[in-house]
Amino acid sequence: MAVETTTRAKLRWGLLDVLVVVFALIPVxxxxxxxxxxxxxxxxxxxxxxxxxxxxxxxxxxxxxxVRALINSIGIALIATLIAVVLGAMAAxxxxxxxxxxxGLLVGVSLLIAMFPQVSLVSPLFEIERQLGLFDTWxxxxxxxxxxxxxxxxxxxxxxxxxxxxxxxxxAKMDGATQGQAFRRVIAPLAAPGLFTTAILVFIFCWNxxxxxxxxxxxxxxxxxxxxxxxxxxxxxxxxxxxxICAAAVVITIPIILFVLFFQxxxxxxxxxxxxxx
Amino acid sequence: xxxxxxxKVSKSFPDGTVAVxxxxxxxxxxxxxxxVGPSGCGxxxxxxxxxxxxxxxxxxxxxxxxxxxxxxPRDRDIAMVFQSYALYPNMTVxxxxxxxxxxxxxxxxxxxxxxxEAAKVLELTALLDRKPANLSGGQRQRVAMGRAIVRxxxxxxxxxxxxxxxxxxxxxxxxxxxxxxKQLGTTTVYVTHDQTEAMTLGDRVVIMxxxxxxxxxxxxxxxxxxxxxxxxxxIGSPSMNFLHAAVQDGALHTALxxxxxxxxxRRELEAADAPRELILGIRxxxxxxAELVDDDTRRRGLEFEAPAEIVESMxxxxxVYFTVEGERASAxxxxxxxADAGAADFAGTGGNLVTRLSAESPVAEGQSRxxxxxxxxxxxxxxxxxxxxxxxxGRAAGALAD
Numbered sequence: 225m226a227v228e229t230t231t232r233a234k235l236r237w238g239l240l241d242v243l244v245v246v247f248a249l250i251p252v253x254x255x256x257x258x259x260x261x262x263x264x265x266x267x268x269x270x271x272x273x274x275x276x277x278x279x280x281x282x283x284x285x286x287x288x289x290x291v292r293a294l295i296n297s298i299g300i301a302l303i304a305t306l307i308a309v310v311l312g313a314m315a316a317x318x319x320x321x322x323x324x325x326x327x328g329l330l331v332g333v334s335l336l337i338a339m340f341p342q343v344s345l346v347s348p349l350f351e352i353e354r355q356l357g358l359f360d361t362w363x364x365x366x367x368x369x370x371x372x373x374x375x376x377x378x379x380x381x382x383x384x385x386x387x388x389x390x391x392x393x394x395x396a397k398m399d400g401a402t403q404g405q406a407f408r409r410v411i412a413p414l415a416a417p418g419l420f421t422t423a424i425l426v427f428i429f430c431w432n433x434x435x436x437x438x439x440x441x442x443x444x445x446x447x448x449x450x451x452x453x454x455x456x457x458x459x460x461x462x463x464x465x466x467x468x469i470c471a472a473a474v475v476i477t478i479p480i481i482l483f484v485l486f487f488q489x490x491x492x493x494x495x496x497x498x499x500x501x502x
Numbered sequence: 503x504x505x506x507x508x509x510k511v512s513k514s515f516p517d518g519t520v521a522v523x524x525x526x527x528x529x530x531x532x533x534x535x536x537x538v539g540p541s542g543c544g545x546x547x548x549x550x551x552x553x554x555x556x557x558x559x560x561x562x563x564x565x566x567x568x569x570x571x572x573x574x575p576r577d578r579d580i581a582m583v584f585q586s587y588a589l590y591p592n593m594t595v596x597x598x599x600x601x602x603x604x605x606x607x608x609x610x611x612x613x614x615x616x617x618x619e620a621a622k623v624l625e626l627t628a629l630l631d632r633k634p635a636n637l638s639g640g641q642r643q644r645v646a647m648g649r650a651i652v653r654x655x656x657x658x659x660x661x662x663x664x665x666x667x668x669x670x671x672x673x674x675x676x677x678x679x680x681x682x683x684k685q686l687g688t689t690t691v692y693v694t695h696d697q698t699e700a701m702t703l704g705d706r707v708v709i710m711x712x713x714x715x716x717x718x719x720x721x722x723x724x725x726x727x728x729x730x731x732x733x734x735x736x737i738g739s740p741s742m743n744f745l746h747a748a749v750q751d752g753a754l755h756t757a758l759x760x761x762x763x764x765x766x767x768r769r770e771l772e773a774a775d776a777p778r779e780l781i782l783g784i785r786x787x788x789x790x791x792a793e794l795v796d797d798d799t800r801r802r803g804l805e806f807e808a809p810a811e812i813v814e815s816m817x818x819x820x821x822v823y824f825t826v827e828g829e830r831a832s833a834x835x836x837x838x839x840x841a842d843a844g845a846a847d848f849a850g851t852g853g854n855l856v857t858r859l860s861a862e863s864p865v866a867e868g869q870s871r872x873x874x875x876x877x878x879x880x881x882x883x884x885x886x887x888x889x890x891x892x893x894x895x896g897r898a899a900g901a902l903a904d
Binding site: 389391392394395396397398399400401402405409410413414 | 553554555574575576580581582584585586588589590591592601602605606649653
């Protein structure tokens with residue numbers, strides 16, 4: 225880097241960063257703050273709650289509805305992520321390494337899927353799933369999630385695979401490795417950051433989805449958290465559920481944060497440095 | 503250890519391009535053979551076919567007497583050093599070198615012992631626990647070699663292993679490679695585009711052009727007795743001078759004067775389809791300052807006078823660039839060579855003659871000087887086919903031979 229970083233430049237960038245972070249975090253903090261407020265002080269407009277309470281959290285975990293939705297969400301997102309990453313890795317490896325007929329078409333179609341407006345698919349999917357008996361089941365959500373996550377997975381992963389020098393694979397073959405051994409012992413370890421990055425992106429996509437979850441589920445059997453939140457009511461019809469919704473919103477961000485923190489440590493950049501010259 | 507035999511090996515791609523055409527080559531056990539040629543001549547493809555990284559379209563490849571056309575690289579028992587080194591960045595130097603042994607399922611103790619041995623040979627012992635990212639270019643190169651020698655394969659294949667090193671290190675590593683190969687006595691096929699490497703390293707050199715072998719032989723033989731224009735122009739640095747020559751009345755008219763012809767060449771030119779125009783080739787060291795040539799030697803050559811454009815004093819001798827008038831020699835081979843040297847765009851300046859004169863020569867820039875050249879050492883080429891007309895039974899005899 226030839227750019228000289230003076231103290232002033234550092235300060236300027238630091239301030240800018242803080243500004244962006246604050247801008248992004250205020251709504252989150254606001255929700256967190258609301259979740260700790262009592263119903264009486266909910267609308268007082270104070271950022272820091274005057275009366276702290278954990279009642280809202282107690283409420284959501286008392287209702288079977290939320291816990292069940294949380295389990296659904298975690299299960300569905302994890303399974304969809306796993307399948308999408310495994311399939312995506314295989315497809316991306318083929319795309320980045322092999323020259324096969326229809327390769328351009330495959331890449332084009334996957335791009336098409338990624339760009340397709342999901343709303344327009346909702347009613348056909350609803351009909352298809354009802355006919356097939358997939359409606360309101362885990363697979364009923366996992367399948368469309370995989371469909372829409374795969375293009376994302378293929379794109380990010382093939383970018384990662386392309387960075388891995390092909391010579392490494394040739395070298396492994398010369399050293400006596402089979403195709404499978406070369407992939408497992410040389411290519412996959414190097415693609416690990418890519419796999420984790422993709423896993424995070426796909427997981428977040430599945431976790432946050434509202435559209436499919438609300439149209440393709442009807443009961444607690446497969447309803448995920450974002451949808452369950454929208455069905456939230458207080459203990460009685462007349463109770464304001466804002467506090468509870470906020471508490472639930474805080475709770476459902478926790479798995480995402482954990483997931484990202486867990487995998488982020490594995491995303492070490494520059495893993496391939498030193499493999500080949502340049 | 504084994505010999506490698508290429509029997510009419512060809513490589514063609516589905517789109518019809520032929521990368522390698524009918525290569526016949528017998529590499530003896532323990533021999534060090536260099537494949538050399540400009541980029542795109544098929545040398546790397548040939549190496550990859552020997553390695554098994556590329557399919558052989560037709561012909562047969564035998565290693566140690568066994569046909570290996572359809573064998574996977576892992577079943578051929580040969581090791582390869584890549585231009586990019588291709589070290590596994592997630593493994594330490596030790597793990598990198600142990601990788602082929604671990605795949606061969608040797609026990610831990612043997613592996614450690616073999617890696618330590620190879621590391622000692624290549625002076626890598628102190629670096630065994632480092633990752634490739636923390637090594638210098640030369641060290642990485644040695645690790646790549648270590649990974650190849652550690653399992654004592656039948657043959658080594660090296661794909662421009664030194665081309666990523668800086669000039670000084672390259673010269674140093676050249677001797678390392680040479681010594682290692684002699685020490686181990688393993689059959690080695692070495693690909694390079696650098697003719698200096700080819701000349702200095704190999705027992706035999708294979709010059710390729712456009713997928714076909716041009717000439718195979720020991721370096722000195724290729725230098726002294728090039729079979730065609732391409733070989734003559736490719737080998738040697740600075741390269742051979744080429745001049746246009748017109749055949750007339752049993753003599754050659756060139757920019758350096760009329761060159762008399764001996765019976766042998768004359769007979770050759772009497773044939774009905776003989777070319778009327780030739781290309782005359784002279785190596786820089788076959789010129790000499792006319793003042794410094796004794797009478798006996800003088801008779802075997804010819805003299806001409808030309809202005810010296812640039813004088814480069816090397817201490818041991820002088821490189822003098824003369825400008826000569828006259829038509830430029832032109833042939834497809836020469837254009838290809840110029841393009842490969844990156845000189846295609848400025849080769850257009852008349853006839854520029856590179857000569858290597860004795861250091862005692864008082865030649866000065868801008869002055870005209872009488873220069874002598876040896877007629878016994880000149881080569882005559884047919885511009886259409888590139889064939890060396892002065893070559894008889896593999897020996898170049900100059901223009902005067904009877």
